[in-house]
Amino acid sequence: MATGAESTRIPKTWFITGRSSGFGEILVRKLCAEGENVIATGRQADVKLAHLKDTGAKVMDMDVSASEGVIRETVAQAWATFPGGVDVVVNNAGYVLSGLVEELTQEQMEECFRTNFHGPLNIARAFLPFLRETGTGTLVFLSSQAAWHVDVSAGAYCASKFALSGDKPELAAVETLAQELAILAPGLKVLMVEPGYFRTRVFVKLAHIPLRIPEFAGFNAACVKQGAKIYGTEPGDPEKAVERMVELVRGEGMAAGRKVPLRVPLGTDGWGRIKKKCEDMVKVCEDWEDVAKSTDW
Secondary structure (H helix, E strand, O other), X not given: OOOOHHHXXXXXXXXXXXXXXXXXXXXXXHHHHOOOEEEEEEOOHXXXXXXXXXXXXXXXXXXXXXXXXXXXXXXXXXXXXXXXXXXEEEEOOOOOEEEOOOOOOHHHHHHHHHHXXXXXXXXXXXXXXXXXXXXXXXXXXXXXXXXXXXXXXXXXXHHHHHHHHOOOOOOOHHHHHHHHHHHHOOXXXXXXXXXXXXXXXXXXXXXXXXXXXXXXXXXXXXXXXXXXXXXXXXXXXXXXXXXXXXXXXXXXXXXXXXXXXXEEEEOHHHHHHHHHHHHHHHHHHHHOHHHHHOOOO
């Protein structure tokens, strides 16, 4: 039950994908406990979201890798669920596909992109006509430090996250979208959260591709073993991460009185990897300034 300041807050409606466990489940439970309206979505919702029905959240079936038309139909239903539509859209669904780039097939890469890249963008595009009409709302994209830092055997996942929120605006769809909305719908906000390793079940749910190149058997086995070793030792607390996410959206807590940037890293490890990537790129620009500038007219 909501108490204190929460009881005086006008409830907002949150639409959340990827909620069966981890960040998604924690977010659903937190928001419902605070009196917010929540629409929790996922595949086979009646079965996989049954454990969330006691929260008071509205459960809705949705596959983020579905066609754009199917997603638009689901979004229209979600918008009509609560009076006033939806205030916050949280794109949290995704998965890690583990496999060396040489072994990955085009079909496997495309499937990863359908969920991690096209899915969030299709959902955002489906909500935008409604949000632009109201003039307010927030689009939240849970990306990853993988948009900045690559790991061997995680090429498909890193590529999909880089395309969504990578450090090059012309390649980062969400950053481009944010710039467009700043001109066309300035009342809408876009937030990208880029977590490091948090103690969820992501390393249990790794999708390992079958071995295709015999010479890589030992290396692949080592990658699988490393993923299993990380599980349970991740430095990040998912409860604290969700708390920060909500504060960033509301402009409260650690975000109070601060201008929230487009992208925010979470976790000491993720922050460190992103910072190092930026420093490395600055050094490249400094070391190769003469070459870069030698090509002008």
